[in-house]
Amino acid sequence: MPFACIYVPNFSVAAALRAEPELAMRPLAILEGQPPLEKILAVNGKASDLGIAPGMSKAQGELCMELALRLRSPLQESSAHAALLDCAQSFSPCVEDSACDTVLLDLAGMESLLGSLPEIARAIFERAAALELKAHIAVASNPDAAVIAARGFSGVTVIPAGKEADHLSPLPAKVLLDDRLQADQKEEADRLFETLDRWGIRNLRALAALPQIALSERLGQQGLLLQQLARGAASRTLIPVEVPLIFEEAVELEHPIVLLEPLAFLLNRLLEQICTRLGSRALATQELRLTLELSNLTGVEDDFENVGIPSESDGTNGLMWGQPPKPALSAVEDAVRRSEAPHFGRQTKFIRKLSLPLPMLDAKVFLKLLQLDLNAHPPGAPIVKIHLAAEPARPRSTQGGLFLPPAPEPEKLELTLARIAGIVGEHKVGALELLDTHHPEGFRMRRFVAEVARKTPQKKTPDSTEAQAAITALRRFRPPLRANVRLENGQPVHLICRRKDVQGDVLWKAGPWRFSGDWWERVAWSRDEWDLALRNGEAVSFYRLVHDLLGGSWFVEGTYD
Amino acid sequence: MSTVVVSTSAALGRPCLFNDESPSRVGTTIGCPVERSSTGHLLSTINGRKIPSASITRASRLEIRPAPEMVTSGIDALDALTGGLPRGCLSELCGPASSGRTSIMLAALAAATRRGEYCALIDANDTLDPQSIAAAGVDLDHLLWVRCGEHTSQNSQPKQNGCPTSRTPSVREVGIFPTTAFEFDRTKPRAFEHRLEQVLRATDLLLESGGFGLIVLDLADLPPQAARRIPLTTWFRFRRAIENKPTILLAIEQQPIAGSCSSLLLQLGTAKNDIGHGNEPGDEPAAKQRKNAAHGVSRGSNAEEDQAPKGRKKICAGDALDSPPSHAHLLTGLAINAELTRSRLERKPARSVIFETKTAWAG
Numbered sequence: 001m002p003f004a005c006i007y008v009p010n011f012s013v014a015a016a017l018r019a020e021p022e023l024a025m026r027p028l029a030i031l032e033g034q035p036p037l038e039k040i041l042a043v044n045g046k047a048s049d050l051g052i053a054p055g056m057s058k059a060q061g062e063l064c065m066e067l068a069l070r071l072r073s074p075l076q077e078s079s080a081h082a083a084l085l086d087c088a089q090s091f092s093p094c095v096e097d098s099a100c101d102t103v104l105l106d107l108a109g110m111e112s113l114l115g116s117l118p119e120i121a122r123a124i125f126e127r128a129a130a131l132e133l134k135a136h137i138a139v140a141s142n143p144d145a146a147v148i149a150a151r152g153f154s155g156v157t158v159i160p161a162g163k164e165a166d167h168l169s170p171l172p173a174k175v176l177l178d179d180r181l182q183a184d185q186k187e188e189a190d191r192l193f194e195t196l197d198r199w200g201i202r203n204l205r206a207l208a209a210l211p212q213i214a215l216s217e218r219l220g221q222q223g224l225l226l227q228q229l230a231r232g233a234a235s236r237t238l239i240p241v242e243v244p245l246i247f248e249e250a251v252e253l254e255h256p257i258v259l260l261e262p263l264a265f266l267l268n269r270l271l272e273q274i275c276t277r278l279g280s281r282a283l284a285t286q287e288l289r290l291t292l293e294l295s296n297l298t299g300v301e302d303d304f305e306n307v308g309i310p311s312e313s314d315g316t317n318g319l320m321w322g323q324p325p326k327p328a329l330s331a332v333e334d335a336v337r338r339s340e341a342p343h344f345g346r347q348t349k350f351i352r353k354l355s356l357p358l359p360m361l362d363a364k365v366f367l368k369l370l371q372l373d374l375n376a377h378p379p380g381a382p383i384v385k386i387h388l389a390a391e392p393a394r395p396r397s398t399q400g401g402l403f404l405p406p407a408p409e410p411e412k413l414e415l416t417l418a419r420i421a422g423i424v425g426e427h428k429v430g431a432l433e434l435l436d437t438h439h440p441e442g443f444r445m446r447r448f449v450a451e452v453a454r455k456t457p458q459k460k461t462p463d464s465t466e467a468q469a470a471i472t473a474l475r476r477f478r479p480p481l482r483a484n485v486r487l488e489n490g491q492p493v494h495l496i497c498r499r500k501d502v503q504g505d506v507l508w509k510a511g512p513w514r515f516s517g518d519w520w521e522r523v524a525w526s527r528d529e530w531d532l533a534l535r536n537g538e539a540v541s542f543y544r545l546v547h548d549l550l551g552g553s554w555f556v557e558g559t560y561d
Numbered sequence: 562m563s564t565v566v567v568s569t570s571a572a573l574g575r576p577c578l579f580n581d582e583s584p585s586r587v588g589t590t591i592g593c594p595v596e597r598s599s600t601g602h603l604l605s606t607i608n609g610r611k612i613p614s615a616s617i618t619r620a621s622r623l624e625i626r627p628a629p630e631m632v633t634s635g636i637d638a639l640d641a642l643t644g645g646l647p648r649g650c651l652s653e654l655c656g657p658a659s660s661g662r663t664s665i666m667l668a669a670l671a672a673a674t675r676r677g678e679y680c681a682l683i684d685a686n687d688t689l690d691p692q693s694i695a696a697a698g699v700d701l702d703h704l705l706w707v708r709c710g711e712h713t714s715q716n717s718q719p720k721q722n723g724c725p726t727s728r729t730p731s732v733r734e735v736g737i738f739p740t741t742a743f744e745f746d747r748t749k750p751r752a753f754e755h756r757l758e759q760v761l762r763a764t765d766l767l768l769e770s771g772g773f774g775l776i777v778l779d780l781a782d783l784p785p786q787a788a789r790r791i792p793l794t795t796w797f798r799f800r801r802a803i804e805n806k807p808t809i810l811l812a813i814e815q816q817p818i819a820g821s822c823s824s825l826l827l828q829l830g831t832a833k834n835d836i837g838h839g840n841e842p843g844d845e846p847a848a849k850q851r852k853n854a855a856h857g858v859s860r861g862s863n864a865e866e867d868q869a870p871k872g873r874k875k876i877c878a879g880d881a882l883d884s885p886p887s888h889a890h891l892l893t894g895l896a897i898n899a900e901l902t903r904s905r906l907e908r909k910p911a912r913s914v915i916f917e918t919k920t921a922w923a924g
Contacts, residue, residue: 424710469919471918
C-alpha cells in the first residue's frame, strides 16, 4: 500500500516566502520572541551563507545590512499549513496531519485514477509549487519510510516496495530526529543520538546493520524502533483527519499602505492563493470577506463592519422607493463612538463583504470587484494588515445549451454591474421586484442574476395572443411634478405646472379614482387619481394627475405613453 | 504577391492594396507619393512621414452583408409593417409624449423575455412604472433596470418650495408622495449632461458585456437638444459593438438622433383626433366619438362597475357635483400611428400603420 509524504523544509521561512515571494532573492531571517529579546528562529540559504544562524539575537542579525528580518507570523504559517493540507486532500481523501510541515496521504487505489506513482508524486510536487510551497515529496510503501525519505531527499523520491533500506541507507542518522519534540524529549533524543555518534553510527546504513539483540540490550525498545525506521520496516496505520473547509490568507505589512493601487497587488496575490486552494479542492466561492486592519490615526477604535455589496440573503439588498438604505454606521453613532474611544495607537478593522450571486473562481474578477468596492468605500486610514477569507461553495454545474437563448456570462456581468453601480449608484441597478402592496411605488431593487437555463422559455400558447396587445404604459415623473389646479365643480379644468409642456386647459378627464393604504402605519397614504388630456403643441398628451388627500397637494405623477 | 495602390480617400488616406492585381497597375494615391520599401511593401508618404499601407478587400469582392434576423416586436401590426426588430442593429422609436413609445418598448421587452432572453433597460430619466411593466407581461427576472439620474443623498435636508423644512412632518403630512422631496430641475443643462454621460457609459459597458437579447436606451424624456449632444461617433460605436451579435439595440427618443446608424426608424404619433377641435371639454357626444382616448360612457351603475379598474374604489357620482361625474369616462387606451421612416432591409416609400393600446385596467 503506497503512501506519500509532503514535507516543507524550513517551514517558517517557507510561510514567509509564500506571503512575500520577492524575499526569495534576499537573505531572510525569521524572528521570534517578545521585543527587545527577539531571536532568530530560522534563516534561508542566502542568510546562512552570510553567517546568520538560528539562535542569534535580532541585534546581531541587524548588523548584516542585506538581511531581511520578519517576525514569525502564526497566521501565515497556519495559511501555509492549510494550503499543504489542501494539496494533499486534492489527491487523496485519507490524509494524516503529521506536523505543521509534514502531511501524509494514502495513495492506495489512486494509480488507476491518477497514473503511476512517479506521475502522482510529480503531480503533487507541481500542485504544491502552484500553492507557492517548495515541498519535498516522497512515496514509499510505509508511512514512516515516506516521511524519512521526504526529510532526507529534496525534490521527488519514489521508493519501490521492498527497497526501502537501500534507498534510505545513505541518509544521516539525524534525519530520524524529530525537530518538534518537547524540551525533555528532545534532551533524551539528543543523548541517544550522541551515543550512536560515539559508536560511529553516522548514517542509516550503519544503524540498520547493528545486531538487534545487542542494540536492544543497550538502547532498549527505543533503539529497536530507530533501527526499524532506518530499515524502512516500521509499520503503522494512518490517522486520517477531516480537513476543515477554511480558506483564509493574510499578510502583515512592514509599512502601512496608503494608496489602493499597491493594495491591489497584495490582494491579487492573496486572491490567487485562495483561488488555487479552492481549485485544488474542486470548490468555488460565493462570498469573500476582506478585513483590513487600519493604523489608527484619529483615535477611533471601532470595528467598521459594513454590508458591502448587497446579497439576496441579507435584508439590505433592495429598498423601497424613497427609503434610502440604512447606513452601516450613522453619523451620530459614529460621533458617539469616537468620543468614547480616544485611544491613540490602537488599530481598527475595516471589513468589506463581497457577496456573489453565483459561485465563481476567477481571481481577476474578484480583484476587480474588490477594487471597485474599495474605490466606492475607501478604508480611510493606512492599512497595516490584510486578511482575506472565502466562503467555499460548490462550483456551478450548469451547461449552456446550443439552442438556448444567449445569457450574459456571470463573471462578466458581475463586473459590469459593479461598474454601472459605480456610475449610477449602488441601489439603482438591478432587477425589479414588485411588493405585495397597492402602493403605486411598491417595488424594490434586487440583485440581477443571469443564470443560463434558469428558466425555460415559455411556449407560445393560444392565450399568448392576449400578450400581443400593447399596454398603455405610464411614464412616471420621479419625483412627481407639483401642480396648481383650478377646479370647477370639484373637477380639474386648468393645470399650471413647472414644466411648460405639462400645463394648460384640461381637454378631457376621467376620474377620480380613489386609493388609500397603509393607514395603520406612519406612512399612510390616500389620494385621488385623474386621467387628463392636455394640449402639447399640435398633439394631445395624457397625464395622470393625483390629489394627495392627506397633504392636500396636487401632483402630475406621469404621462401615458 | 503583388499589391496595387488604388486612388481612394478611404482608410484615412492610406493607400488601399489589392492582393491579386498586376504590378503594372501600381499608382499613387491622390496627393500621396507611393514608394516601395526595402522589404517590398508599399509605403505612402504624407508630409514626409512614411505610412505603411493597409491591405483591404476590394469593394466588389466584399461579402454581401447578410440580412439580419428579425424578431417580433410584440405587436402584430408593427411586425406586419417592419418585419420585426432586426438583431445586431440599432432601431429608433421617435415621437412626442403619449405617442406610444413606451407601449412599444414594453411590448418588445415582453416578447424578448418570453423568448427567454435577458434584456436591459437604461432609463435616462428613471421613468419606468413597475405596474405598467408587470401588466405588459415582462418577466422581471430577465430585465436589468439601470436607473440613471441624480444620486440621492441620505443626509440631504428635504425641501419644500425650495426651502428646507425644519419641523418634523406629522402623520397626515406623510402622504403617498415625498411632499418635501427635492424636485429635480429638469431645465438644467448640466443635469442632462450628467444623465447622458451615465446612459452612454452604462450602454458601453452592457454592450461590451454581451449576452443580452435586447438593450433599450430610454431617452424619451430628454429634450431633443440634449439628446442631440450624443456624438454620431458614439452611435457608430454602438452599432459596431452589436454587429454580428444577436443583440437588438432600441433607442426611444423624441426625435431621430442616430442618423444613418439606425437600421430601422419608426416615427410614432397619436392617430388623428378631434380633441380640442371645437368641442368643449366634457362634451359628452364628442367624447363618444374620440379615437385616441377610447373611453366608456356611463350606462348606469352596472356599466360603471364593469369598466372600473380592478381593486379601485369608485366615488359616488352626483355627490355635490353639478356636472356629469368624470369617472363616467375611462381612459381605455390610445390609438397609435406608426410610420416606417427608414428601414435598411427594404427601400420603399414611407408607410404607416395604426394600432391601439389598452390600459391595464381596461380589461
